[in-house]
Amino acid sequence: MAAHTGRVNEEESGRRRSARVCSGAAQLRGSNCAFRAIQPIKKVIAREEKGVSEYRTRRILAIASGGGHWEQLLILQPAFSGCDVHYATTLEGLADHSRLSNAHLIPDCNRDEKLRILYSAFSLFRxxxxxxxxxxxxxxxxxxxxxxxxxxRFGIRTVWIDSIANAEEMSLAGQTAGRHSDLWLSQWPDVARAAGADYSGAVL
Known part of the structure; x- marks a missing residue:
């Protein structure tokens, strides 16, 4: 019961924090602060694929956990201009606060919850x-x-942007993501250099 209450409180805290920053993120999206950071992402999106018409609208799945991960994803929205964008997050209500359509709720998990990892993976596959x-x-x-x-595994192009909170080294998930990403970014030049990732500025 205590664990359930803790998870509920954490989710509610995440909703409130994200709601507070959404207006700030909207202002940032209109500025040039993230311009450098979004350029390599736009290049990956615009890359032509063999057998795919250059005039077909690209479809993007933009996914992030709640809190800072979600906030940083919102700031990257200019990179998705002209695309058919679907969003996915782990906290109910975040997409509504951000006034986003085509939003999907996915199960959260961490590396200590093996069954939830499987459940999350199955939900993401679907x-x-x-x-x-x-x-x-x-x-x-x-x-x-x-x-x-x-x-x-299905030939879909992939982009990982490690959270700006990871100023000393790539996150554990970020370290693994390098093997599964067409574009692998850190928002800190020293961290990118040490990990062998790319650096193209920060979103904040």
Whole structure:
């Protein structure tokens, strides 16, 4: 019972925090603060694929856990301009606060919850098969990594942006994501250099 109450309180806290930053994120999306960071993402999205018309609208699945991961994903929205974008997150109500359509709720998990990892992976597989995206973009955390791992098995292009909170080293999920990403970004130059990831500025 205590564990359930803790999870509920954590989710409610995440909703409130994300609601507070949505207006700020909206202002940032109109500025140039994330311009450098979004350029390599736009290039991956715009890349032409053999047998795919350049005039077909690209479909993107943009996925992030609640809290800071979600906030940073919102700031990347200019990179998705002109695309058919679907969003997925782990906290109910985040997409409504952000006034986003085509939003999906996915199960959260962490590396200590093996059964929930399987449940999350299965849910993400079903979502990917339903949406059939051309590109999956994520700012983490573990559910985003699972989405990349599954997407790559089906030839879907993938982009990982490690959270700006990871200023000393790549997150554990981010370290694994390098093997499953077409574009693998850290928002800190020293961290990118040490990990062998790319750096193209920060979203904040």
């Amino acid at each position: 979502l990917l098969m339903r949406i059939r995206p051309d590109i999956v973009v994520t700012t983490g955390a573990l559910p985003g990594l699972l989405a990349l791992m599954i997407a790559r």
